[in-house]
Amino acid sequence: MENQQTSDETAEKFTWTIKNFSKLSSKLYSENFFIGGHPWRILMFPKGNNVDYLLSIYLDAGDSANLPYGWSRFAKFKLSLINKVNSNMKKTKETEHEFNARENDWGFTAFMPLHEILDPSTGFIVDDTCIIEAEIFVTKLEHENQVDQAAKTDTVTPVSTQVNAVSDNPSPKEMSSTSLGELMDFRGLGKIEQAFVPLLEEVCSRHPSLIECQQKRSRRFIEWAFAALGRVLHFLKTKKVKDMNDALFMHLQILWKELETFKFDLTWLEPHVQSALGMKSYMERAAEVKKMKDNVVAREMEIKRLKTKITAAEIDLEIAKRELMKAEEGFEERDLDGELGYEA
Known part of the structure; x- marks a missing residue:
């Protein structure tokens, strides 16, 4: 070691x-x-x-x-x-x-x-x-x-x-471009990951109760609480709908359960988290719909290709008929099984 x-x-x-x-x-x-x-x-x-x-x-x-x-x-x-x-x-x-x-x-x-x-x-x-x-x-x-x-x-x-x-x-590296070493002071309450601080400043300005409910806690507890809140905010801010695979869905579930333990008033945030968690079902449905759309498009293209082929075949048929008519002018069909014969 x-x-x-x-x-x-x-x-x-x-x-x-x-x-x-x-x-x-x-x-x-x-x-x-x-x-x-x-x-x-x-x-x-x-x-x-x-x-x-x-x-x-x-x-x-x-x-x-x-x-x-x-x-x-x-x-x-x-x-x-x-x-x-x-x-x-x-x-x-x-x-x-x-x-x-x-x-x-x-x-x-x-x-x-x-x-x-x-x-x-x-x-x-x-x-x-x-x-x-x-x-x-x-x-x-x-x-x-x-x-x-x-x-x-x-x-x-x-x-x-x-x-x-x-x-x-979950690993902070999955949620933030900053490492645990890149910390900065948040309103004198403690050291928080630098990437989380602007997000925390924004929501705490809108919801002062977030700070009020933690003021009687120790500095360590407050740091944990706002770090947990910052991780959820950063997730929602940086992830896109298309990113929500099974791993990220599970990741957000864990972050949200962790955040709930700190007893913030999160009524303003919960609809956004639940909407993000609903993206898993949406993405599954979207994938199913896309697969069906792709299937319809493929069949339409196949039909279009076949129609083009039929049109080309019809043109070839008309040309072949005209050429046959020309070839038949002045031509008399004979019995191919008949004798050639001769006169005695």
């Missing part, structure tokens, strides 16, 4: 080599590795966690069954699938989460399509072996105010999937 440290953060990398990937079917844990004085491990679903054709990867808080009451670690982390042919082509997603006894794993349900991983030309699997890397920046939270703990207990419900309550927090 590579190790870098600052006064309040620990950054380390752990590499997990997985052999016989094609033979794996159920979830798989890596060995434990220690960062920030605590054991961690990587959790992988090689066939997807309640999703088809996707690789799911999460960071797990190690010995979760024996975590003490009140234990928590805030971590910014990256999960990467290493490209064994070209190291510059590795697939990386990053996010952040406060791990605790109730929410002890966090990561990406839709990390990467399986067909891309299994394609030999991509370089992610060589000799049926792949490598996953975890890079973690860990901050130990000092009882960050009992107000914050009460807020989380009373208002924040973990966003979980159906298998072992594995939470999915």
Whole structure:
């Protein structure tokens, strides 16, 4: 493991080599590795966690069954699938989460399509072996105010999937052109991703209650809340109707469920989110309609082609008839079976 440290953060990398990937079917844990004085491990679903054709990867808080009451670690982390042919082509997603006894794993349900991983030309699997890397920046939270703990207990419900309550927090890189390192102050409330701030400024000016309802929270809680709101706003602002495939539909569902836990008044935003979520059905219907339109157009073109061919054939027939009439002028048909004969 590579190790870098600052006064309040620990950054380390752990590499997990997985052999016989094609033979794996159920979830798989890596060995434990220690960062920030605590054991961690990587959790992988090689066939997807309640999703088809996707690789799911999460960071797990190690010995979760024996975590003490009140234990928590805030971590910014990256999960990467290493490209064994070209190291510059590795697939990386990053996010952040406060791990605790109730929410002890966090990561990406839709990390990467399986067909891309299994394609030999991509370089992610060589000799049926792949490598996953975890890079973690860990901050130990000092009882960050009992107000914050009460807020989380009373208002924040973990966003979980159906298998072992594995939470999915989509990568900021999927939602924003800025990384977690590009932060700026938002109205003195906390540091928020730079791309989200103009969007937050706009909606908070129109809906002052967004700020009012968070003013009694801790700085950390407020940052999480407005980061969650910013992710949804940025999604709606940057995604187009044509982009709404299954992966983005699931992504927006997760972002919206996460945002709802912070108890904003979102009556103004919900119709837009539901409309975006409805785009999946719309896109499916649009694809069906387009297929039928293409079928009609193809048949019309075929009919047009056949009509053109018939017209050309009719012209050829008329020409052939005229040529026959000319050839028959002065021509007397004879019995071809008759004798030629002769006079004696």
